[in-house]
Amino acid sequence: MTLAARPQPQHAPELRAAARHIGRRRFLTATGAAAALAFAVNLPTAGVAGAAELDAARITDDPFTLGVASGDPQPTSVLLWTRLAPAPYQPDSGLPAERVTVHWELARDENFRRTVRRGTATAHPEFHHTVHVEVGHLEPGRVYYYRFRAGRWVSPAGRTRTAPAPFDRASALTLAAVSCQAYHDGYFTAYGHLAQDDVDVVFHLGDYLYEYAVNSVGGQRKYTDRTLPDLFNRETVTLEDYRLRYALYKSDPDLRAAHAAHPFVVTWDDHETENNYADDIPENSVPPEEFLLRRASAYRAYWENQPLRRPQRPEGPDMQLYRRLHWGRLAQFDVLDTRQYRSNQAYGDGADVPGPEVDDPTRTMTGETQERWLLDGWQRSKALWNVVPQQVVFSQREFDLTEPSRVSMDAWDGYRPSRRRVLDGAKAAGIENLMVLTGDVHVGYAFDIKDDFDDPASRTLGTEIVATSIASGRDGSDRPANWDTYMTANPHMKFYNGRRGYVTVALGREQARADFKTVPYVTTPGAPVTTAASFVTEVGEQGLRQV
Structure with missing residues (x-):
């Protein structure tokens, strides 16, 4: 979208005036500026207890239209999420600006006969009536079931699990990696299949939603049995815009089913805010202070609508999303944020x-602080597998057979010293079983991560598994037109497929196996799922082998 056609935030002059007078790290924290900015972009003060209380018995329509979710499993705790939205396509979700008491329950069985924890939480209007419950004092390595109640309404049941104990020599873990779910490009059929798959945890690698307009028929979904409100047919800019867009996405039954079936670990890429932004630099020539207001709205709505813990709650336009999770001694997961702290792309953000x-x-x-956190974490790691869920392609990916070849300026190819420092840090820490999980590019790839990508005979330091999109890019194809060029130009690329779907990775004590699961179409519902290819990499001997 050109700048001329781009929707402009309401109160734009006030945004510029207010943002210019405070530093980025003090955004929405200084008393006077906070009030001005909160008014300008409708960013309310978080968790205000002064709101009146709504008797949940007065809620006349099902408030659990957006389902339930869990996330970031730890050995003795789980994070449970829901949002009250009797009318999810309305800005107020069909509720007054009053707080609501929500009851929650956690059990060992799906019939809730063996309840182990129960309690209440407050759905604050300041958080758009979302609920984040951190349930502690649980047993490690156990499956649990959960649900919520508001008044006479009971939510669908969700299934979650805790991670193994810190020193547990867990023998196996199966994860799924997903990314890029443009609602307007097709159905989330792959999520319906993933909900039935036997996985322990799902990693969402970015682009959970897209900021682009969605028309009345849902774009490529071509609805004939419903009409979407006009309020979705504009680019997301304000907090209300982003909140409504999450409501649209989470109303999808396949996405709700996947969240209810498995705990998610989420990280963002660019479209949760705006395409190809870098730190405080937007895609187009919007002043940074104005863009930071938009980013604050996007980050606020992201936290509200994802199963994230309290340390991830944003402050203005800043949110620490990078974090570390463990699966006993089997795996350490270093979840990265490659969007918020990066330098601006070199030579534009294309190829x-x-x-x-x-x-x-x-x-x-990654920014210096996050980079040091990653490398220090590897130095202390006791895990057999060190897995890095992140956003953009890490391995070298040349687009042409000419020399020099074009590469993506938005991926790690555009930040080669940064990638070199990460690889050198892995070598210095003695990391033997490195795996990078990636999204972003709407295709499935499998790479050997080379010490020197220009020398195919150089040491293989790890593997990279790139999950294709859930829907972005529409139906795609098994063999894209540039398949021969890419496979020839990149000898370390072992797999390339352009269909939609997801990937599962089974981590064991002897090897890891990646299964690329694809659907033949997403522009109509009901596609079957198949395994397009499977690869293994051995413990202590990095390198992908097709099976």
């Missing part, structure tokens, strides 16, 4: 031949 700026050592993909 280009690398110039000197690409090799500038001061440029960063």
Whole structure:
């Protein structure tokens, strides 16, 4: 979208004036500026207890229209989520600006005969009546079932689990990796299949939603039995816009089923805010202070609508999303944020031949603090597998057979010193079983991560598994037109498929197996799922082998 056609935030002059007078890290924290900015973008003060209380018995329609979710499993605790929305396509979700008491219950069985924990939580209007419950004092490595109640309404039941104990020599873990679910590009059929799959945890690698307009027929979904409100037919800019867009996405039955079936670990990429943004630099020539207001709205809505714990709650336009999870001694997961702290893309954010700026050592993909956190974490790791869920393609990916070739300036190819520091850090820490999980590109890839990508004979330091999109890019194809070029130009690329779907990875004590699961179409519902290819990599001997 051009700048001229781009929707402008309401009160734009006030946004600029207010944002100019405070530093980025003090955004929405200084008393006077906070009030001005909160008014300007409708960012209310978090968790105000002064709101009147609504008697839940007065809720006349089902408030659990957006389902339930759980996330970030730890050995003795789980995070449970829901949102009250009797009318999810309305800005107020069909509820007054009053707090609501919500009852929750956790049990060992799906019939809730063996309840182990129960309690109440408050759905605050300031958080759009979302609920985040951190349930502690649980047994490690156990499956649990949960549900919520508000008045006479009971939510669908969800299934979650705790991670193994910290020193448990767990023998197996099966994860799923998903990304990129543009509602307007098709149905979330792959989620329906994933809900039936036997996995322990799902990693969402970014682009949970898209900021682009969705028309009355749902874009490529071509609805004939419903009409979406006009309020979705605009780009997301304000807090209300982002909240409504999450309501649209979470109303999808396949997405709700996947959340109810498995705990999710989420991280964002760009479209949860705006395409290809870098730190405080937007896609187009919007002033940074104005973009930070938009980012604050996007981050606020993201936290509200995802199963995230309290340390991830944002402060203005800042939110620490990178974090570390463990699965006993089997796996350490270092979840990255490659969008919020990165340097601006070199030579634009598309494909280009690398110039000197690409090799500038001061440029960063992760920011210095997050990079040091990652490398220090590897130094202390006792895990057999060190897995890095993140957003954009980590391995070298040349687009042409010419030399030099074009590469993506938005991926790690555009930040080569940053990638070099990460690989050197893995070597220095003695990481033997490194796996990177990636989304973003709407195709499935499998890479050997080379010490020197220009030398196929150099040491293989790890593997990269790239999950295709759930719906973004529409139906796709098994063999994209550039398949021969990519496979020839990149000898370390072992697999390339352009269909929609997801990938499962079974981590064991001897090997890991990746199964790329695809559906033949998403522009109509009901597609079957097949396994397009499977690869293994052995413990202590990195490198992918097709099976």
